[in-house]
Amino acid sequence: MVPLSFADEEWLLTTSGALYWPRERALLVADLHLEKGSFFAQAGQFVPPYDSRETLERVALAIRETGARRVITLGDNFHDAAGVARLEAHACGMLAALTRAVDWVWITGNHDEGQDGAALAGACGGTLAEELEIGGVILRHRAVMGETRPELSGHYHPRLQVRVHRRNIRRPCAVIGVNDTGSGRMILPAFGAYTGGMNAGDPAILKALQPADRIDAVVPAAGRLATFALWRKAA
Numbered sequence: 001m002v003p004l005s006f007a008d009e010e011w012l013l014t015t016s017g018a019l020y021w022p023r024e025r026a027l028l029v030a031d032l033h034l035e036k037g038s039f040f041a042q043a044g045q046f047v048p049p050y051d052s053r054e055t056l057e058r059v060a061l062a063i064r065e066t067g068a069r070r071v072i073t074l075g076d077n078f079h080d081a082a083g084v085a086r087l088e089a090h091a092c093g094m095l096a097a098l099t100r101a102v103d104w105v106w107i108t109g110n111h112d113e114g115q116d117g118a119a120l121a122g123a124c125g126g127t128l129a130e131e132l133e134i135g136g137v138i139l140r141h142r143a144v145m146g147e148t149r150p151e152l153s154g155h156y157h158p159r160l161q162v163r164v165h166r167r168n169i170r171r172p173c174a175v176i177g178v179n180d181t182g183s184g185r186m187i188l189p190a191f192g193a194y195t196g197g198m199n200a201g202d203p204a205i206l207k208a209l210q211p212a213d214r215i216d217a218v219v220p221a222a223g224r225l226a227t228f229a230l231w232r233k234a235a
Helices: 036-042 051-066 089-101 117-124 203-208
Strands: 002-006 009-013 019-021 026-029 070-074 103-107 127-129 132-134 137-139 151-153 158-164 167-172 174-178 184-187 214-221 224-232
Touching: 002 224, 026 051, 051 089, 089 117, 158 214
Parallel strands: 026 070, 070 103, 103 127, 137 151, 151 184
Antiparallel strands: 002 009, 009 019, 019 026, 132 137, 158 167, 174 184, 174 214, 214 224
């Protein structure tokens, strides 16, 4: 884990892409996309069907690492609305154990549309919310262009793609936009085992974080936070 200053708060960014908020003892993860493997299988694309187990094991590890008492997901929790019904017994048990151990909040995203919230809570535990505001920070699935308050979101699955010391680096990253008021807005990387990624400098991501004076990609590297400039406001 590496320290990160954001919205006048101190946070910790894990190598797995989770964000820990020590003051709230809250762990934030975006885009779990549980049961993506079984969704592909329905279309005849057979991949190992254990992505939900792997994702939940990573969540459990992040909880142990940080000592979190609360987990807040930032949307696209299952890959589709029927995903919870396909969750196999072992993964279902893992998820139920996690939601009993901590205060678990599912923020909903576009892949969760049509999900039966009562069925999700009944089968997996936790509570649902479209978005939250905690300590002046807005937690939602998709960044809202024009938002000037501190905001944490997911949706875009940002990945850093750079060449450093003759090596091509491509890894999940967080993207932070800072405006002239000092408020920050951050898009977290996707946490799910089978999630792909979008170039962190893609125009869609840069547009979503406007207004901003600068936009950077950040990744944990060798025990510190490595920062890569993506965009700067013209002088």
